[in-house]
Amino acid sequence: MGLLLRLLFVAYVVATAVHIGLVMFHEPFAFDAWNMARDTNAEPFTWSRFLAYCADQYTHSNPRVGQWFTYLSYKLEYFAVVLMPVMYLGLALAITTLGLGRFPRWKQGRDLALYAIALGFSWFALPRIGMILFCRAYSANYVLGALIQLWFLVPLRLRPDGTGSVKACVPYFFLGVLAGMSNEHTGPTLVLGALGYAAWRYRQGGERPQLALAGAMGVVIGFAMIFFAPGQGERYEGLATKVSLLGRLLQRGVTANLDIFQNYVLAAAPVLGLMLIVLAIGAKDDDREAQRRPLRLLGWALIAGSLITATVFVSPKLGPRFYLHSCALILACFIALADGVLTTTRRLAPFVVLAVAASVYAGVRTLPLFLRLHDASTDRLAALQAAKPGAVFTADAFDQVEDSWWFLGDDFRDIKKRELIAQYFGFKEVVHRAVDLQAPLGVSDVRLKPRYVVTPASCLDQHGGIELGAFRALDVKTMHDAMKHGISRLRERIGSSGKLEQLELAVDFLGDPPAMPRPRVLLGRWTPTSFEGYAGVIERKGAGKTRSVVLPKELRGTDLEIYIYRVGDEFRRLGPELEYEPWKRGAYWALACKPTECFVIAATRLL
Incomplete structure (x- = not known):
């Protein structure tokens, strides 16, 4: 039985390492990868270039030891694939050793179980560990930093x-x-x-x-x-030199600094909650010292975490990565408490199951995501290399745009990153096409372009243009209402100086216009006596993948062609049932098309 459990433990450790290695192999080319390409002119690794880069970073950018490993992670193909699993396993081992006050013993099943708990719990105990670990630059600077500093504490814990x-x-x-x-x-x-x-x-x-x-x-x-x-003094465009440490502390004020401390408390909350459960389990135990020792250790860990958080009060940057070390210490205290209280298999087993479940969940959330991101990144790089200098390059968004627990998100959402890439390739501009609930029809680079007839002839700008006001990005009906209201106010401004004969809002793009069923796509067309625009709905049938387009009553029974269009990708003509299955994440429009033009009748998104 003991041999079987040890084999299961080895399988769990190997599976964790393989999971992390696979994700790192499929990490998209993003964020600091572009900085590295720019700073090193995309030159391959040599020892002389490595030393020159380290010297340059120390004097002009990031002096941390982790930046050395950032260079190696980006320049050596499989370096990160090996390093990141080793770092994660080593971090969990340091946490376990600090908690136990000894190295886990191979022949002690409980020690291996506690190490397994540290491995699994780290996925939720360390704030946004996936986002940090699965970015080479973040991982080399923060996970490696935590690894070194925790292992620095280990000899003092052992001696x-x-x-x-x-x-x-x-x-x-x-x-x-x-x-x-x-x-x-x-x-x-x-x-x-x-x-x-x-x-x-x-x-x-x-x-x-x-x-x-x-x-x-x-x-x-x-x-x-x-x-x-x-x-x-030069990092973040010299941000640290613009405001002194005391000035930044006062600038943020009491409320903002309390918010920073609150974020630390929230990051620590999952493990602190589990510690309360362990204390409840051991509430009737005779050996109270087995609980007091870990709690004293927790007190020191909380003091250290509070001091670390206090330094963030004067940091020019904020983020969950700054709570990584503090939460690792708290997890070590949990291991210490578990060692003293969870003394039987019956007590220990549920926590091991929870740890394994957390690891499985991490794999399910990250492996499919990063496989898709890798393909999208490869396509984006190919498109960037194929585009001509001086062009306006349009980049379709990754499946995930904003950051999350597992991924930093699409770096092209940052205008500074787009400017860097435009400069790197010599483009006129880089446009990011993504789902954006603040933009018309839910797409970031969509603009509604007015086409109009005014008598006597004049420019709409002379009358203040048309302002739509508030609307819901994916609700065509509210956009129609906003259009009518905007036209009403425009006519009031024109007054007796002229007459608005017709106005239509055409769907236009800041970037390259994608292929669509017709050359003209409209939101609506207004005349003094009529309004042409159609508001349907895209519905999901039950819990399945199938969606259906519900036509407005004025289109039912007509011979208009109905298309579903994944913005920036492809369009498909729908059959009589008006049903489809989304084939890719992003924004979808339902289009009702006449021979020369289409109307957007519904919009939705798939995240």
Whole structure:
């Protein structure tokens, strides 16, 4: 039975590593990949270029040790595919070791179970770990930073007296330097903790805590190296130099800083809630010290997390990545509590099942997503390379545009990234075509272009143009109402100086106009005596994939052709049943087409 459980444990660890490796292999070319291509002129790896890049980053951009690994992750094809699984497994091992106060023992099933819990729980205990881990730049800077700093704490956890031989102190000093250089947000807390612990152990008397002193010296030197690095003044377009640390603290104010601290509490809440459950399970146990020790450890972890969060008050950037280290410490406290309370298989098994379920869920959420993203990224890169300099390039959005727990989202949603890419390829402009519920018909680069007849002839701009006002992007009926209301106000402004004879709103695109069933696509056409526009509905039938287009009554029985159009992709003529199955994520329009023009009669989206 013991051998079988160990084999299952190995299978779980291997499956976790394979999952992460597969996702990294299919990571789309996005975000910092473009920065790396620009900063290095897309040149392949050589040792001289690597050293030159590290020196340039230290003096002009990001001085963290993680930036060295960012370069390697982007330049060496399989580096990230191997490194990221190792980092995740190593982070979980550090968390488990810190919690247990010893390395997990291979022949102890409970130790392996607790490591499995750390592996699985990390998917929800570490805030947005998927988003951070599955981006090479974020992972190299934050996950690797957490890995180094947690492993810096491990020797002090294993040797609480802080003593060690010279052979141990020398490498530990250099580990301290790396830990100090890993992250400037956690650095002050690490410096304070390392110095405080070394001083406390020294005051306790007995053998001098050489290991703790060596580590503390290394951390101080490492943190000073990144805090005072020249690159800090140039990062984020010199943002750090525009406002002082005190100025940013005052600028944000009490409310905004409390919101930052609230985000830390929310990030820690899942594991804190599970700790309450474990305490309830062991409420009647005789060994109270088994619960008190982890709770004392939790107290120190919460203090450290609060200090780390306080440094974010003066950070020019915000985000869940800044709570990664703090939540990892809290997860270590959970492991410590579980070790003392979950002493039977009956108690421990449900938490192992929860951990495995979390890992399965992570795989289900990420593998299909990143397979699609990889294909979309490949198509986008091919289109970028095929486009001619000076052109306006239109990029269709990835399946997921905004960030989530698992993915940073489509980087083309950021105008600065589009400007960088336009400059890189020599384009006039890069347009992002995506689902946007603030844009007409739910598409980001759609514009409604008025075509009109005014007598005597004049320009609408002379009369203030047409303003639609408020409408729901995917509700054609509300857009018709907004159009009529806008025309009414326009006629009032024209007054007796002229007469509006006709106005139609044509669907136009900022980017390249995609192929559509007819050359002209309209939202509606108005004359003083009539309004031509049709508002139907796209309905979903039950829980299945099939959708149906419900025509407005004025179109029923007509010979107009009805199409379903996935914006930017393809259009398909519908049969008599007016049913279809969405074939791709994005915005869909139902079009009612005459021989020379189409009307948009309904709009929806598939996310």
